[in-house]
Amino acid sequence: MSETPDYPHDLSQETVVPVEGLKEFLTKLFVKKGMFAAEARIVVSRLVEADLRGIQSHGCRMVPQYLRAMDDGHIDPRGQVLKITSTPAMAVLDGGRSMGHLAATKGMQLAIEMAKSVGTGTVAVKNSQHFGAASVYTLMAVQAGMIGYCTTNTAHATVAPYGSRSAGTANNAFSWGAPVRSGPPFVLDMAVAVSSWGKIFAEKFYGGEIPPGWAYDANGQPTTEPAAAKVLLPAAGARGYGLAVLSSILAGTLVGGKMPIHKTRGVEAEGSEHFFYVLDLTKFTEPDAYYSEMDKAFADLRALPPAPGFDKVRIPGEMEAERFAQWSVTGIPLHRAPLEQLAELAAKHDLAVPWSV
């Protein structure tokens, strides 16, 4: 039996950051680096939504890394997203090495528009960059009353194929989302290895260990030290391995990208590809039938008795929706180590941080 770990969380090591102040601060920071304000706001919306849902590994903690990539010429703050080819049902975009969140937002918007017209929309994006958390894009489809899927290709190989202890594939993420009428929508957001690398790195900040059987170190030996982990195992053996390869096909070779085993550098230097698929359910069925069955089934799932150690049974994405609702009001608890990095950037660019230090 394998478990699904949560992100580490320890209020004694965190500072609560107000949401609107954080957005304003990050937008100013990106504008200082040359981004257009309207595009910076789109990127910041995606980043802070990840933080609000508790996916801190893919939220504003990543901003120092993005800014370094701009300095190094890997991310173009004014990169243009262009359509390369299209039919009424699909399109390929070139992300122009802009911020991945921008190219991904445009990709998902286009997929939604096509789905409105012909029932489905598929958009693959090449020549893009790290796009953050996958679920913030499927939520765009959900908010349009549609079913959405997305996946993305990350950098060099860091996950063992099933049957090996050597890195051969990447810890790609994917997300599916589907709308409901009452309660939080269905949102699955998962990495294909036993854990995302973001969660492993977060254990470094928080001083935690990783469970046995998750990772090998640089010498191929099992390790529970977050800092020593170099290769992760795939989730559920052959299944996680298969899903890893799939993501690198859809968000990769399908648009001319390389497979992870042929990438040697981090995601900024290698770039990234994305894949979006949207279904307009009103083209498939009576919306009322869909919504009443979804709402009733999710209520019945929630009413099941919880297993020992659980407070209740949740719908996939419900815990993230609970955090979003709470932290939108209270502010977002973020670990102080990455906040210090953001504060250094603020000082360098003559900006004030929106949290108390």
Place this chain on the structure above:
Amino acid sequence: MSETPDYPHDLSQETVVPVEGLKEFLTKLFVKKGMFAAEARIVVSRLVEADLRGIQSHGCRMVPQYLRAMDDGHIDPRGQVLKITSTPAMAVLDGGRSMGHLAATKGMQLAIEMAKSVGTGTVAVKNSQHFGAASVYTLMAVQAGMIGYCTTNTAHATVAPYGSRSAGTANNAFSWGAPVRSGPPFVLDMAVAVSSWGKIFAEKFYGGEIPPGWAYDANGQPTTEPAAAKVLLPAAGARGYGLAVLSSILAGTLVGGKMPIHKTRGVEAEGSEHFFYVLDLTKFTEPDAYYSEMDKAFADLRALPPAPGFDKVRIPGEMEAERFAQWSVTGIPLHRAPLEQLAELAAKHDLAVPWSV
């Protein structure tokens, strides 16, 4: 760390069955039940392909169950598959309670045709029946040089949601396939629980046990007895749970179907829904670029050192392709218990079985 179990296999309990003889026998059996010969041949091709790939739980072992469902009026041997609605990119079919393999084959064929035209094709099928192994449909896309996905909804709930020990969702299967130029194609075929029910049932024939931590019995207690297992755990915790719900949306509520928690009977009585999605890669990229990267990456994955206990690193679907190549020549080793059931049906319908008894 979770493992991916293989199907049980023990030559001392099996009889080797010739492929063409098996196909001819099964076709005659379905024709005796009223199917048109041309449609029976399509169904039998899908069934025997599952056997040839080693997915015996979804091969000819299921035929007695299908024939009972015809006797009970749940499967219509001459059910017609009709198009309910369509755009250039998607369609909804009504399976007419025909054999699921027939409705699914027509669904996948239509999705391939649409993908040839607009780059993608999506087909959802309602009012159908158990369709066998998911990968035999994605292989149709692969053989057309396309990327294919399919999933299906099964019967009443038999898998616990993450955080519960009660059944709340179903052990749905899904498959993704993608073509290559050299070697076996990429084919992922997985159930969303720790194991398919077919593998659990096969352990009954073979007298094996199931690993600890996989299943609960009727009283919610952990069990390793295949006959006592009533509820399976989801693969990789919240991930398998999320994937289970997803399949019941795409192949379910999207076309007016019920979620598993609202089904009370087996798959024959409840019927089934399917979902197919096909991408024509030539509409997305230069095929030569796609194929050379795929072939090189798969060769490099295969060249990785195997972990202890493995003879080599395989591409997802490679073991099934190895079995297909071997058993197409030698015949298929099938457990004698289900063969005896088929022999009884043969006697009842005045047909000869193609294996030595």
